Amino acid sequence: MNIPLKSLESPAGDVFTPGLEGVLVAETVLSHVDGAAGRLVLRGHELGQLADWSFEAVLALLWRDLGPESLDETQIRERLGTARMAAFERMTAALPALEGLSQVEALRLLLSRLPDAEPQCHHLVAVASVPVFAAAIARCGRGLAPVQPEPGLGHAADFLRMLHGVEQGPERVRALETYLVTVADHGLNASTFATRVIASTQAGLFSSVIGGLCALKGPLHGGAPGPVLDMLDAIGREENIVPWLTDALNRGERLMGFGHRIYRVRDPRADALKRAVAALRETGGRIAFAEKVEVEALALLAERKPLRSLQTNVEFYTALLLEAVGFPRDSFTNVFAAGRMAGWTAHVLEQDKVGRLIRPQSRYIGPAPA
Known part of the structure; x- marks a missing residue:
C-alpha cells in the first residue's frame, strides 16, 4: 500500500521558492x-x-x-x-x-x-x-x-x-x-x-x-569581473567594438558587465565605481577604450531589449578599476x-x-x- 505523498509534505505547507528569492530569512541592521x-x-x-x-x-x-x-x-x-x-x-x-x-x-x-x-x-x-x-x-x-x-x-x-x-x-x-x-x-x-x-x-x-x-x-557569485576583461581582450580595437558586440548578441550571448539579478535600474555601486575609475583615466591603461565599449553596448541593448533595463553593473567598473591599480585578474x-x-x-x-x-x-x- 502506498502512502499518499501529501502526507509527506512539510507541516507548514509553504510554497517552494527556488533560490529563496523573496523569502525573508533574517533581520539585520547592516x-x-x-x-x-x-x-x-x-x-x-x-x-x-x-x-x-x-x-x-x-x-x-x-x-x-x-x-x-x-x-x-x-x-x-x-x-x-x-x-x-x-x-x-x-x-x-x-x-x-x-x-x-x-x-x-x-x-x-x-x-x-x-x-x-x-x-x-x-x-x-x-x-x-x-x-x-x-x-x-x-x-x-x-x-x-x-x-x-x-x-x-x-x-x-x-x-x-x-x-x-x-x-x-x-x-x-x-x-x-x-x-x-x-x-x-x-x-x-x-x-x-x-x-x-x-x-x-x-x-x-x-x-x-x-x-x-x-x-x-x-x-555565479564574485567571479564576473575577470570575464569583463576577457571581453575587452576579444574586442581588441575600437573599430571592432560594434561588430563584436553585434555578433555576440546575435549568438544569444550575454555581454559581460551589463544587467543585474537584483537591480532593475542603475546599480548604485556602479555609479560609485564609475567615478573612481574616471579619476584613473589619465594614468594609462584602457579605461577610455572600455568607456567606448560601454556606450555602444548600452545602445545595442536598449535597441535589442527595449523592455528590459540592462545597465552597466558593478563588475564592469570593478574589472577596470582593479586592472588600473595593478591587480592581476x-x-x-x-x-x-x-x-x-x-x-x-x-x-x-x-x-x-x-x-x-x-x-x-x-x-x-x-x-x-x-
Missing part, C-alpha cells in the same frame, strides 16, 4: 538592497554618502554595537596595522603549501590556519589578514617575494604597497578604498547567507567567513573578499547576538515508501 529603486543602504547611509569614506570608517559603522568593544576609525586603523604585521608573521611558514593552488584556494588555506579561538577582536584579525594574504599570493604567482606590511599606513594604501612593493599614488589608493567600501556589504547575498548559516551553529568566526569565501569562489576574487570581509564579520557578530540555529525546511519530492 544593509538594505532595494533593487527596484536602485538603492543600497548601509546602517542608515546611502552608498553614495559612503563612497568617499575610509574603509576603516565603514568598518566602525558596520561593527558599531556588535563587537566586544566599540572602536572608532582611528583605533581601527591602528589595530588593523598591528594585526597585518601579525598576519604576515603567521603566513610565512605556510607559503610552500600554496604551490599548485589557485589564488582563491590559496587564500582559503591561509585563512584556515587562523584558529576560531582567536582573542576577542577576531573580526578585526580576519579583515586585517586578507590583504596581507592576497597580496602575497599575487606576488608569489609572479615569482616575487611577499612584502611585509607597513602598520602606519591605511588599509587600502598598505594593500597596494604590499602588492607592488612600493607605495602607490593617492589616485590609486583612493580608487581601491572606494572599491573596498563599495563592496563591504550587500544584503543577504550567497556568501553572506552562507556565513550566517555557519555562524548560527556557533562554529566560530573564521570557520564562518571561510564558508563565505567558498561561496564567493563560485562563478586571477586575484580579483581575493580583492573582493578583502572588501566583503567587512560585511561577513559584521554579520557573524550580529548572528551571534541572535543566538538561534538557522534551520529551514525542505519539501520531499521523492518516491513514497511502500
